[in-house]
Amino acid sequence: MVRVASETLNSRVPEGHVDQIWDKHRFNMKLVNPANKRKFSVIVVGTGLAGGSAAASLAELGYEVKSFCFQDSPRRAHSIAAQGGINAAKNYPNDGDSIWRLFYDTVKGGDYRAREANVYRLAQVSNNIIDQCVAQGVPFAREYGGTLANRSFGGAQVSRTFYSRGQTGQQLLLGAYQAMMRQVQLGKVQLYARREMLELIVVDGVARGIIVRNLVTGQLETHTADAVVMSTGGYGNVYYLSTNAKGCNVTAAWRCHKRGAYFANPCYTQIHPTCIPVSGDYQSKLTLMSESLRNDGRVWVPKNAGDSRAPAEIPDEDRDYYLERRYPSFGNLVPRDVASRAAKERCDAGFGVGDTNLAVYLDFRDAIMRVGEDAIRKKYGNLFHMYHKTTAEDPYKVPMRIFPAVHYTMGGLWVDYHLMSNLPGLFVLGEANFSDHGANRLGASALMQGLSDGYFVLPYTIGDHLATSELPTVPEDHPACVEALESAKGRIDQLLSVQGTRTVDSFHRDLGQIMWDNCGMARNKAGLESAVGQIQELREQFWQNVRVLGNGQSFNQSLEKAGRVADFLEFGELLATDALHREESCGGHFREEHQTDEGEAKRNDEKFNYVAAWEYNGVGEDSTLHKEPLSFDNVPPATRSYK
Amino acid sequence: MSSDLINLTLRVWRQNDPDSQGQFESYQLNGVSTHMSFLEMLDVLNEQLIESGQESVAFDHDCREGICGTCSLMINGQAHGPDKATTTCQLHMRRFNDGDTVTIEPWRATGFPVVKDLVVDRGAFDRIISAGGYVSVNTGNAPDGNAIPIAGTTQEVAMDAAACIGCGACVAACKNASAMLFVSAKVSQLAILPQGQQERSERVVSMVSQMDDEGFGSCTNTSECEAACPAEISVSNIARLNREYLRASLCGRD
Ligand SMILES: Cc1cc2nc3c(=O)[nH]c(=O)nc-3n(C[C@H](O)[C@H](O)[C@H](O)COP(=O)(O)OP(=O)(O)OC[C@H]3O[C@@H](n4cnc5c(N)ncnc54)[C@H](O)[C@@H]3O)c2cc1C
Ligand code: SF4
Ligand code: FES
Numbered sequence: 001m002v003r004v005a006s007e008t009l010n011s012r013v014p015e016g017h018v019d020q021i022w023d024k025h026r027f028n029m030k031l032v033n034p035a036n037k038r039k040f041s042v043i044v045v046g047t048g049l050a051g052g053s054a055a056a057s058l059a060e061l062g063y064e065v066k067s068f069c070f071q072d073s074p075r076r077a078h079s080i081a082a083q084g085g086i087n088a089a090k091n092y093p094n095d096g097d098s099i100w101r102l103f104y105d106t107v108k109g110g111d112y113r114a115r116e117a118n119v120y121r122l123a124q125v126s127n128n129i130i131d132q133c134v135a136q137g138v139p140f141a142r143e144y145g146g147t148l149a150n151r152s153f154g155g156a157q158v159s160r161t162f163y164s165r166g167q168t169g170q171q172l173l174l175g176a177y178q179a180m181m182r183q184v185q186l187g188k189v190q191l192y193a194r195r196e197m198l199e200l201i202v203v204d205g206v207a208r209g210i211i212v213r214n215l216v217t218g219q220l221e222t223h224t225a226d227a228v229v230m231s232t233g234g235y236g237n238v239y240y241l242s243t244n245a246k247g248c249n250v251t252a253a254w255r256c257h258k259r260g261a262y263f264a265n266p267c268y269t270q271i272h273p274t275c276i277p278v279s280g281d282y283q284s285k286l287t288l289m290s291e292s293l294r295n296d297g298r299v300w301v302p303k304n305a306g307d308s309r310a311p312a313e314i315p316d317e318d319r320d321y322y323l324e325r326r327y328p329s330f331g332n333l334v335p336r337d338v339a340s341r342a343a344k345e346r347c348d349a350g351f352g353v354g355d356t357n358l359a360v361y362l363d364f365r366d367a368i369m370r371v372g373e374d375a376i377r378k379k380y381g382n383l384f385h386m387y388h389k390t391t392a393e394d395p396y397k398v399p400m401r402i403f404p405a406v407h408y409t410m411g412g413l414w415v416d417y418h419l420m421s422n423l424p425g426l427f428v429l430g431e432a433n434f435s436d437h438g439a440n441r442l443g444a445s446a447l448m449q450g451l452s453d454g455y456f457v458l459p460y461t462i463g464d465h466l467a468t469s470e471l472p473t474v475p476e477d478h479p480a481c482v483e484a485l486e487s488a489k490g491r492i493d494q495l496l497s498v499q500g501t502r503t504v505d506s507f508h509r510d511l512g513q514i515m516w517d518n519c520g521m522a523r524n525k526a527g528l529e530s531a532v533g534q535i536q537e538l539r540e541q542f543w544q545n546v547r548v549l550g551n552g553q554s555f556n557q558s559l560e561k562a563g564r565v566a567d568f569l570e571f572g573e574l575l576a577t578d579a580l581h582r583e584e585s586c587g588g589h590f591r592e593e594h595q596t597d598e599g600e601a602k603r604n605d606e607k608f609n610y611v612a613a614w615e616y617n618g619v620g621e622d623s624t625l626h627k628e629p630l631s632f633d634n635v636p637p638a639t640r641s642y643k
Numbered sequence: 644m645s646s647d648l649i650n651l652t653l654r655v656w657r658q659n660d661p662d663s664q665g666q667f668e669s670y671q672l673n674g675v676s677t678h679m680s681f682l683e684m685l686d687v688l689n690e691q692l693i694e695s696g697q698e699s700v701a702f703d704h705d706c707r708e709g710i711c712g713t714c715s716l717m718i719n720g721q722a723h724g725p726d727k728a729t730t731t732c733q734l735h736m737r738r739f740n741d742g743d744t745v746t747i748e749p750w751r752a753t754g755f756p757v758v759k760d761l762v763v764d765r766g767a768f769d770r771i772i773s774a775g776g777y778v779s780v781n782t783g784n785a786p787d788g789n790a791i792p793i794a795g796t797t798q799e800v801a802m803d804a805a806a807c808i809g810c811g812a813c814v815a816a817c818k819n820a821s822a823m824l825f826v827s828a829k830v831s832q833l834a835i836l837p838q839g840q841q842e843r844s845e846r847v848v849s850m851v852s853q854m855d856d857e858g859f860g861s862c863t864n865t866s867e868c869e870a871a872c873p874a875e876i877s878v879s880n881i882a883r884l885n886r887e888y889l890r891a892s893l894c895g896r897d
Pocket of ligand 1: 045046047048049050051068069070071074076077078079080081082083084085086168169195196197198231232233234243244245248249251252288290407408429430431432443444445446447448450
């Protein structure tokens with residue numbers, strides 16, 4: 001039985017009509033006097049789109065910022081890998097877009113499990129993001145006449161996605177990084193690269209600092225500040241194989257959770273339909289083929305199971321363009337959850353292609369015939385190159401083989417309208433928060449959210465916190481700091497002292513398999529219950545038998561990985577527990593027990609129209625469920641249809 | 644696809660910390676699938692090392708798809724290995740033959756001190772960017788994105804330069820350990836775009852001066868950098884940097 005808290009969570013969404021609250025609220029929030037800003041310090045963990053943009057913007061306002069990342073340079077945050085694009089409601093193509101439509105599409109795309117007020121604000125500031133990035137020198141694609149170009153993404157019938165070839169994340173991140181590096185030069189941002197956050201310091205219930213490990217020297221450092229911002233990305237690597245970079249982790253968020261921050265909707269994970277399939281058991285990660293490819297690529301499998309002809313030799317009448325068949329109005333551009341399940345359905349039914357029969361075709365033949373190879377190269381050249389490198393097949397000639405893979409996590413630390421967690425002083429941005437995407441994120445909306453949070457939301461809301469809170473100085477020898485430092489140190493010593501026989505990676509692979517088999521594209525009660533048990537068992541084995549060589553006082557990648565896997569082994573159980581408790585299907589969370597006759601997700605609005613925010617009670621202890629009820633006053637919940 | 648297995652001898656640079664002297668260690672690695680990526684091959688080596696009680700080989704990596712610029716290995720004397728326009732993480736073992744000896748070293752340059760084994764410190768690149776590799780525009784100050792049209796062709800040239808992943812292979816490949824390709828890529832991108840005009844002179848002078856301070860060598864136009872660059876940054880950017888620098892010296896800083 002799930003322990004449920006009696007009080008519901010207060011999201012602090014101001015009263016008023018959804019299209020006016022942000023403006024009014026900006027007026028109502030307290031300001032920090034310009035001359036006083038330099039007296040406040042802010043820690044920003046993470047230098048992706050969310051953290052990079054936040055650090056730059058806060059420093060520009062005058063705050064003293066400390067910025068942390070585990071990579072050797074802030075420019076390498078995982079946002080760099082985003083390919084396809086970023087949404088905005090500019091309506092430049094004149095095709096009927098508006099803030100309201102972006103808001104509507106995002107709420108619907110999230111399967112009515114997001115907070116309306118946040119989504120509206122996101123749509124509102126989306127246009128400012130594009131302007132800001134252009135001003136920074138981000139080279140967005142343009143038409144011949146010099147105006148900005150757009151492409152289409154899933155879940156929308158307008159063209160609202162801005163892009164830089166297949167490297168949109170790279171260009172946006174470099175824009176934010178450069179803005180931040182300018183503040184480094186000006187002395188307003190102190191940069192701490194190759195630092196891993198291992199603890200949150202909480203003083204009298206307020207987040208006031210962090211403990212980090214210097215990954216080069218192994219030294220633990222205490223950093224205190226007036227507020228702490230987490231922008232540490234998603235937890236997709238709990239599945240071991242995902243499209244995320246190898247270093248992506250849940251550690252920072254999990255440490256906050258263990259110090260009292262609620263973790264919301266951990267079961268909302270996104271499985272992306274178009275990734276390069278697994279090729280062998282040495283596989284270390286999966287490579288995404290951007291959703292933008294579905295603008296021009298058509299997805300199909302042979303009509304006859306086991307048709308072993310080369311794809312080019314299979315004529316159209318023997319091909320099943322199953323997305324176009326099942327969803328005539330959105331066709332290949334249905335949202336990700338829908339496309340992934342449809343691919344799984346075809347493969348499960350025996351129509352999969354390739355060595356493993358776990359793949360479908362993404363075919364550019366028709367587009368190349370229509371516009372020519374050069375035009376396709378210009379749009380997607382680097383993606384085709386990447387595919388070629390990985391598979392040794394030329395996608396200009398042979399259709400890509402693709403399969404769904406773990407890609408993004410909609411769940412994350414719970415935040416209110418101010419992006420502040422239930423722990424005062426702890427703000428959470430970007431993929432790390434439970435976000436504006438409900439149970440399924442639309443393509444090109446994560447970049448939008450990260451930059452919205454960092455450039456245009458946090459800089460206002462953090463001021464309100466700083467201006468209205470008592471924030472006595474916290475010296476580094478404060479008992480709370482000492483305790484957090486000891487706790488981080490104890491954990492490292494513990495990892496090193498096991499001296500077992502199995503490598504960290506072998507545990508991570510096993511965990512990933514449990515998660516993929518039971519908490520993947522389709523979930524059911526028995527599978528989830530067994531996952532909880534298996535994870536507990538694996539965790540026990542880990543602490544008895546993991547082998548971490550070397551010591552804590554030097555550069556030690558095994559130790560880094562061990563700490564992250566140890567946290568995944570705790571977190572995975574919460575993910576499964578959340579999935580088990582949510583007896584409905586919504587977005588990326590598909591419970592086999594809850595589907596329509598046509599195999600589509602079936603929500604239960606009466607019982608599950610809430611955000612599930614979990615409170616930590618100890619390892620292996622049941623967490624307490626806090627509910628934030630959701631209301632949809634503007635986009636009335638309906639069964640999502642893309643037919 | 645059949646999975647072909649090959650056996651390799653690896654000569655790997657091992658160095659405990661920046662101050663200690665490093666040396667090559669040889670490891671025999673058998674049964675390597677040719678479908679593996681180069682880094683997956685190193686993962687297998689590391690698993691074996693740990694199982695036999697030896698510390699794993701430290702190497703930098705993150706995205707493993709050629710975009711973050713973290714991976715950085717000299718493979719048989721070539722930065723990022725033998726393939727053109729390919730990062731180490733995108734290199735696959737199908738490029739190697741059974742019985743090959745593969746020598747793996749870190750980037751070697753004064754500007755990139757070794758941290759451990761194959762890991763180096765590329766902080767110098769961050770400092771060069773912070774010297775001026777940006778447009779000084781605070782959040783909230785931007786005009787509409789379409790206010791200044793930029794011809795599609797101009798944008799394409801800027802994007803070609805902006806594609807630099809900051810990996811440092813250009814430095815590693817250059818006999819002078821010059822960072823000109825990296826610096827010129829950012830200078831070019833911003834010199835081409837209208838948004839970068841205001842600080843054009845200031846930028847090139849500060850970035851070049853920081854580059855010199857970091858101990859990178861001078862450019863003698865051998866184009867080894869271009870050949871090694873996984874993002875296909877063209878040496879024409881270096882020519883543009885030189886023009887920009889000259890222009891700045893003639894016109895003074897603006
Ligand atoms: C391959 C790929 C392609 C994508 N393409 C798109 C796209 O086209 N459009 C779109 O909208 N979205 C896309 N996404 C999703 C999007 O890129 C991410 O959701 C988004 O970039 C996350 O940004 P972030 O700032 O929240 O976190 P990240 O960019 O992941 O940054 C996390 C930061 O936190 C730091 N960090 C993490 N843990 C710690 C720790 N313990 N200690 C210290 N520092 C820590 C890291 O160093 C890093 O700086 C894509 C994702 C992937 C995987
Ligand atoms: S110019 Fe090329 S080689 Fe040099 S850092 Fe950039 S991407 Fe790497
Ligand atoms: S690991 Fe990211 S470029 Fe190689």
